[in-house]
Amino acid sequence: MMKPSRSLLLAAALLPAIGLSTTASAETVEADIGSEYESFNLVRVADGISHGWAVGFLPDGRVLVTERAGALYLIENGNKTELDGLPSIAVQGQGGLLDVVPHPDYDDNGWIYFTYSKGDSDSTVPALARARIDGDSLVDMEELFESNTPTSPGRHYGSRIVFLEDGTLLMTIGDRGAEPPRAQDPMDHSGSIVRLTTDGDVPDNNPFVDSEEHAPEIFSYGHRNIQGMIVHPDSLQVWVTEHGPRGGDELNLIEAGGNYGWPTVTLGRDYRTEDDFPDAEARRMDGMVDPVFEFLPTLAPSGLAVVNGDAFPAWEGNLLAGGLRAQRILRLTIEDNHVVHAEELLHGKVGRIRDVRQAPDGHIYVLSDESDGALYRMEPAD
Template structure:
C-alpha cells in the first residue's frame, strides 16, 4: 500500500477537544491513499494560482476559482482562463477576492455570487456581488450588499457564502480585527452572519427585523472570523468553522438569533501573552452559545464541506474541515450534534489548506494557500 496520509485522532469527549500534539496539471499525485474507511486518489487539476481562495462549480463540470490578490479564473479540464469583468478589489493581507458560489438555480438564471473586500488603504469593507458568465467574461455585475462599517484594511473579512434550502443566502463577516468588541455591537455587521434574499434584500423573517437595536440583516452575531460554513443535507443544520485567537478555533452550530460570545467569551488566549483574551469575561456564559467543538491544537480553519451522496459512502454526513496553520484536513463524525471522532487527512502534504468543497458529482476539491498554489481533486481510488 502507498504511503498513508492520515491519522486517527482520539477525542476527549468531556472537553470536546482534540488532544494531539509544483507538479504538472492533471497529475495523479497519489494513486491510492489509505484512510480509515476509504481508499482515495489525489489529483492535481490545475496549477499556477496565486493565493487562491475559493472554488465554485458550474453545471457542465467547469470550475471557477478566485485568487485573493484579485481575479476569477475559469478552469476547463486542465486549462484555466482569467475572466474579464471581475470586481475591483482592494487586496492586502487577508483582504481581496474571496468566496465564489454558483446559484442553485444557475441553469435558469445564470447567477454567480462573489464576496470581496473593497475600499482603499485607509478603510475597506466586505461586499457581495453577483454576475453572469458570458464566454470569458463576467457580465451584468451587480453589487448586492456591503457591510455597514468601513475599517482599516487587512484583517478578518470572513467571508463565505451559503445558499440555504429556504431560498435565502448567508454571508459570513469577520470582526475586522481592529476592535473585537464590535462583534457584540448589534448595529454593526462586523462579527456576524447576515441573511439575505438572492437580490440582496432582507428576508421578512430575519430574527431581528422588528428590533431597532439590531441591523436587520443579522442572522447570528458574536463571531470572530468564520471561513467555513455548510448546511447539513440530512438535518438542515448550519455548521461553521471559526478562527479563534491563540487556540479557541471553533466548530459552531449556527442558529438564528443566537449570540456566539466573541469576544466576551472565548476558549482562546492572547497572541502575545498567552493569558486569557483581554476582552473576555469568561469561557462560558448562559446567555451565549458555546462551540460544539474546539480544535486543539490550532487548526486555523478555512473551507468546510459536508459529504453527501454515495461517492464516499463511508463518509456520508461527515464534515471535512480545512486547516491553514495546521496544514491538514480533519474529517469529523457527528452524532446528535456532537463530534464523536476525528481523522487527520493530508497532514503537511499540500501545505496550508484554504478551501475544501464537494462538487455536484461527489468529488472533493481542495485549494492550498501559497503563491504557486493548485486546485486538487480527491476521488475514490477504485
C-alpha cells in the same frame, strides 16, 4: 492566520481586459492514500494558483476558482481561463477576492455570487456581488450588499456564502480585527452572519428585523472570523468553522438570533502572552451559544465540506474541515450534534488549505493557500 499576498492595495480594476488561458493537465500526486474507512487518490487539477481562496462548481462540470489577489479562473478540461470584468477590489493582507458560489438555479438564471473587499488604503468593507459569465467575461454585474462599518484594511473579512433551502443566502463577516468588542454590537455587521435575499434585500423573517437595536440583516453575531460554512443536506443545519485567537478555533452550529460570545466569551488566549484574552470575561456564559467542538491543537480553519453521495460512502454525513496553519483536513463524525470522532487527512501534502468543497460528482476538491498553490481533487481509489 493567512500570509499577506501583497502589501499594496489595488483599488482600481484589478484584472486585464483579456482572458488568460493556460493548460493545467490533471496529474496524480499520490495514489491509494489510506484512511480509516476510505482510500483515495490525490490529483492535481490545476496549478499556477497564487493564494487561492474559493472553489465553485457550475452544473456543466466547469470549476470556478478565486485568487485573493483579484483573479477569477474558469477551469474546463485542463484549461484555466482568467475572466475579466470584476469590480475594483481592495487587496491588502487578508482582503481581496474571496468566496464564489453559483446560484442553486444557475441553469435558469446564470448568476454567480462572490464576495470581496471594497474600499481604499484607509478603509474597506466586505461586499457581496453577482454577475453572469459570457465567454471570458463577467457581465450584468450587480453589487448587492456591503458591510455597514468601514474599517482599516487587512484583517478578518470572513466572507463565506451559502444558499438556504428557502431561497435566501448567508454571508459571514469577520470582526475586522481592529476592535474585537464590535462583534457584540448588534448594530455592527462586523463579527456576524447576515441573511439576505438573492437580490440583497432583508428577508422579512430575519430574527432581528423588527428590532430598532439590531441591524436587520444580522442572523447571528459574536463571531470572530468564520471561513468555513455548509448547509447539511439532510438536517439543513448550518455548520461553521471559526478562527479563535491563540487556540479557541471552533466548530459551531448556527441558531437564528444566536450570540456566539466573541470576544466576551472565548476558549482562546492572547497571542503574545498566552494569558486570558484581554476582552474576555469567561470561557462560557449564559445567553451565549457554546461551540460544538474546539479544534486542539490549532487548526486555523478555512473551508468546510459535508460528504454526501456514493463516492465516499463510509464518510457519509461527515464534515471535512480544512486547516491553514495545520496544513491538514480533519474528518469529523457528528452524532446528535456532537463530534464523536476525528481523523486527520492530507497532513502536509498540499500546504495551507484554504477551501474544501464537494463537487456534484462526489469528489472532494481542495484548494491550497500558497504563492505557488494548486487545486486538487480527492477521488476514490480503484
